[in-house]
Each structure stands twice: as C-alpha cells, then as structure tokens.
Amino acid sequence: MEMNGGDFEAALSMLLAQSELLTGTPGSSKGIGAHGVGAPSAALPPQPPAPPPPSVLGDLAAGISSSKPALDALAVIVGKLARNARDHSVSVLHLSGVNTCLKQHALVPNFLQEIGYKASSDFWVYSRPDPAVLVLAQQAIDRARSSDEYQVAAAVTLSSSEADSRTAETIAAMRQRPPVHEPVIGEEAVTRLAFHFNGEARAALERRFAPDDALSDVVHYLVTLEDSRVPPSSSWELVESASPPFWWCHGWEVSDITVAPPRVFDLEDGRRTLQSLELWPSAQISVQRRRGAGVTGGTTQQGNAAGVSSSTSAAASSPARAVGSRLGGKLKPSELLGKVSHRFDNKTPLGGARKHFNVSGTATAAGPGAPSPPSTTAHQASVVAELMAMGFPETRVRAALKRVNGNKERAIELLLR
Known part of the structure; x- marks a missing residue:
C-alpha cells in the first residue's frame, strides 16, 4: 500500500503479478488493473526455454564420441562460450575451413541446436x-571423452x-632418386605411355x-611428379624380395585401358618389363585412387628408408622373377631387331653379278657397265627385308617407312598398332 500511495487496486495488481512470476502461471489471469476489477493484467516478458535435460546432451555427445576431431572441436567451442558468450571466434560458425571436422558426424548439428x-x-x-546449458554440455562432453568408443577413435x-x-x-x-632415362626416338627402342588420371x-x-623398363619404374616416375598432377597416393610398400627392391603403391589402381576390359596391374606386375606386359610399343595407362585404400600395416624392415611397410610377401617364398624378365621366351625389341638385322650375314647371293638381295625375291642382274645402286637404296631395301622377316606384308612395310622417312623403329611402332 505504501509503494502505491494507498491505492488498494494498484497494490492488488502488483501482488497478483508477483504471484504469477513465482508460480510460473501464464500472464492471462485477470486482476484489478487501472480500469477496474476484471481487467487483464500487464503481459509478462517472454521467458527463455527450459534447458534440455542432461540425458539429451549426454546421448548426443556419446554418439559423436566415435569421431574424435568432431567431439574435440565441440569441446573447444563450448569452453570458449562458457568463458565469453560473445567470443567472435565461436559465436558464428562456418562449417568449413578449420571447422570442417564438425561435418564428420551427423549428430553435430543437433548438439549445436541444443546448446x-x-x-x-x-x-x-x-x-x-544460457550458462546452465553450457555447464551441462561440458559435463556431457567430458563423459563422452572417457568412453571406450572415444579412446578407440583417438x-x-x-x-x-x-x-x-x-x-x-x-x-x-x-623423389630423391631421379626416374629412369627417357629414350630418344630413332636412337633407342621406345615404349610410349599415355597417362589418364582419375578416370x-x-x-x-x-x-x-x-621396353626393358619395369612397371615399377613407371610407378616411380609418377611419384616424382608434382602432387597436383597425380592422384593422392597412400599405402606404399617396399618389395625387398625383388632385385633390385622397389616401391609399390597399393593406394593407386594402375591399369591398361588400351584393351577391353581394362587390365588392372598388381604388385607382382611391378617386377615385369613393359614389353612382357604387352605395353610395347605404346599403351594407354589409367591411374586413379583405389576405393577404400587403407594404410598398409606391418613393421618396417631394415632398408626401408622412409618407412611405410616392407614385404617379403608370398613372392619371397616362390622364385622371384628379376626385373627385366620376359614371359614365354618372347624376345626383347632390341634382340628382335638384332636377330633380323643379321639374317643375311652368312648367306651367299644367287648370282655373282647381284649386288643385293631383291626384296620381291627376284634377282636383277646388273649388266656390264651398269651403275651400282645407290647406298641409300640398298639400306632401304635391307630395312624392308628386315621388317618383312618379322611377318609384315611388303606393302604395309613400305607405306610405314614412307610415313616415318625411313626410321626403322618408328615404322615398327606403326606396324604393330
């Protein structure tokens, strides 16, 4: 009464308002207001929602415990908010950049909404x-961090x-060891590989x-390239049973897509030459990250300088095929060329006047005083004979030589395509 100057109705309205605040009843009760008995009392300000029960935050934190980065990030966020609710580093979150780890678990958005x-x-x-909610959140995170699931995730x-x-x-x-030498066209036998990355x-x-390079030399060349040019690699294994040892990437799927269906290479193929793998004289190679590739386990053996894993594998118990070996007695390109190049060394011409072997098989005798054929013509005929000895028709041989200006190695590449 004293606070309201002796006004009974004003004092009664104040008492009713205080009663509503204490009991939590909505502000729709009627009291004696300025306009008389029965007039609605003044509306109360909206009350904040009740904090979520501890079990809700506890269940969410327990579910997120399988992702250590996500739960640790939430712990940092809640800790900063508990110290300063206006901390600009956490008051607005963008789920990218440093906060990308929050996307690792589907329950993170629910936890953020609850706090x-x-x-x-x-x-x-x-x-x-709400400081009370943050206290509950910190307790839930602490309990989740002590769980077995979180320890396994860690x-x-x-x-x-x-x-x-x-x-x-x-x-x-x-990368400290340079890749194998790249042969010069026209001077050495060549295998051309075109690489397709990520499909x-x-x-x-x-x-x-x-052609005598091993597939492992190709893999080594790929790893010497810039990271931006090749798919990410993982699960490297040092194959010590080979001679010499080589590294193989289990995280890459390397395949020959020249053939259909594509042929996928494995660790054992890493020992073999490109010619024995039928990649000579040219091939299309696909390199992409293997799906579900994990990290190869195992103890690093001596000689593994970088240390991922080393293998003596099942291949060590079987006779190891040396790098550069060939299958089925198939000759190397250099041996094949040498064999046909000296095919006529111990042969005697059919006629004394014959200066060289006629490619078509008919001898053309040179009459008295007839000029001898130019040396270039004799060389070209010899090349044609060599290529025909490999089983190629004369018309195709001559057409191929014409296209490559008489270069024997490049003509062979064209004929084998």
Whole structure:
C-alpha cells in the first residue's frame, strides 16, 4: 500500500503479478488493473526455454564420441562460450575451413541446436546464451571423452596421422632418386605411355620408356611428379624380395585401358618389363585412387628408408622373377631387331653379278657397265627385308617407312598398332 500511495487496486495488481512470476502461471489471469476489477493484467516478458535435460546432451555427445576431431572441436567451442558468450571466434560458425571436422558426424548439428545455436544459411549463429546449458554440455562432453568408443577413435586418428607422416617421408625419399632415362626416338627402342588420371578420357601427359623398363619404374616416375598432377597416393610398400627392391603403391589402381576390359596391374606386375606386359610399343595407362585404400600395416624392415611397410610377401617364398624378365621366351625389341638385322650375314647371293638381295625375291642382274645402286637404296631395301622377316606384308612395310622417312623403329611402332 505504501509503494502505491494507498491505492488498494494498484497494490492488488502488483501482488497478483508477483504471484504469477513465482508460480510460473501464464500472464492471462485477470486482476484489478487501472480500469477496474476484471481487467487483464500487464503481459509478462517472454521467458527463455527450459534447458534440455542432461540425458539429451549426454546421448548426443556419446554418439559423436566415435569421431574424435568432431567431439574435440565441440569441446573447444563450448569452453570458449562458457568463458565469453560473445567470443567472435565461436559465436558464428562456418562449417568449413578449420571447422570442417564438425561435418564428420551427423549428430553435430543437433548438439549445436541444443546448446543455443541457430542455423542460418551456411552459418550457425549462437543466439540463445544460457550458462546452465553450457555447464551441462561440458559435463556431457567430458563423459563422452572417457568412453571406450572415444579412446578407440583417438587411437585410429593417431594411427592415420602417423601413416600420413610415413607416406610423406616415403614420397620424399623416392623423389630423391631421379626416374629412369627417357629414350630418344630413332636412337633407342621406345615404349610410349599415355597417362589418364582419375578416370579422365583425355590423356594428361605422355612419356617414353625403354621396353626393358619395369612397371615399377613407371610407378616411380609418377611419384616424382608434382602432387597436383597425380592422384593422392597412400599405402606404399617396399618389395625387398625383388632385385633390385622397389616401391609399390597399393593406394593407386594402375591399369591398361588400351584393351577391353581394362587390365588392372598388381604388385607382382611391378617386377615385369613393359614389353612382357604387352605395353610395347605404346599403351594407354589409367591411374586413379583405389576405393577404400587403407594404410598398409606391418613393421618396417631394415632398408626401408622412409618407412611405410616392407614385404617379403608370398613372392619371397616362390622364385622371384628379376626385373627385366620376359614371359614365354618372347624376345626383347632390341634382340628382335638384332636377330633380323643379321639374317643375311652368312648367306651367299644367287648370282655373282647381284649386288643385293631383291626384296620381291627376284634377282636383277646388273649388266656390264651398269651403275651400282645407290647406298641409300640398298639400306632401304635391307630395312624392308628386315621388317618383312618379322611377318609384315611388303606393302604395309613400305607405306610405314614412307610415313616415318625411313626410321626403322618408328615404322615398327606403326606396324604393330
């Protein structure tokens, strides 16, 4: 009565309003207001929603515990908000960049909503500060971090981090050794490989190799390229049973797409030459990241400089095929050329006046005083004879030589396509 100057009705309205605040009843009760008994009392300000029960936050945190990066990020966010609800580094979250780890678990958005965040386009805005909710959230996260599931996730994360570090060391060590020599066209036998990365229809680059180079030499060449040019690599294995040892990438799927269906190469193919793998004189090679490729485990053996894993594998118990070996007695290109080049060394011409072997098989005798054929003509005829001895028709041989200006190696490539 004293606060309201002795006005009974004003004092009664004040008492009713205080009663509603204490009991939590809605402000729709009627009291004696300024306009008399029965007039509605003044509307109360909206009350904040009750904090979620501890079980809700606890269940969400327990579900997220399978992702260590996501739960750790939430712990940092809640800790900063508990110290300062207006901390600009966490009051507005964008689930990209440093916060990408929050996308690793589907329950993260539910947890953010429960502690007071509101989704807005690509952002999450902290719009409902409540210290009590933050205390409950911290307790839920602490309990989740002590669970077995979180400890397992932490061990897996640590293992993945160590594997990434070993992979980087492996690649750095391999890049210290230059790739195999690229042969010169016209001077050496050549195998041309066109590389397609990540399923691209168009070849990204082309490189020449010797037919006697091993497939492991091709893999080593690929790892010496810039990271932006090749698919990400992982699961490197040092094959010590080979001579010499070589590295093989289980994280890549390397296949020959010249044939249909494509032929996928494995570790055992890494020992073999390009010629024995039927990649000579040219082939289209696909290199892409293998789906579900994990990190190869195992203890690093001596000689593994970078350290991912080393293998003596099942191949060590069987006779190891040396790098450069061939299948089925198939000759190397250099041996094949040498064999046919000296085919006529111990032969005697049919006629004394005959200066060279006629390619068509009919001897043309040179009459008295007839000029001898030019040396270039004799050389060309000899090349034609060599190529025909390989089983190619004369018309195709001459057409191929004409296209490559008489270059024997390039003519062979054309004839074998």
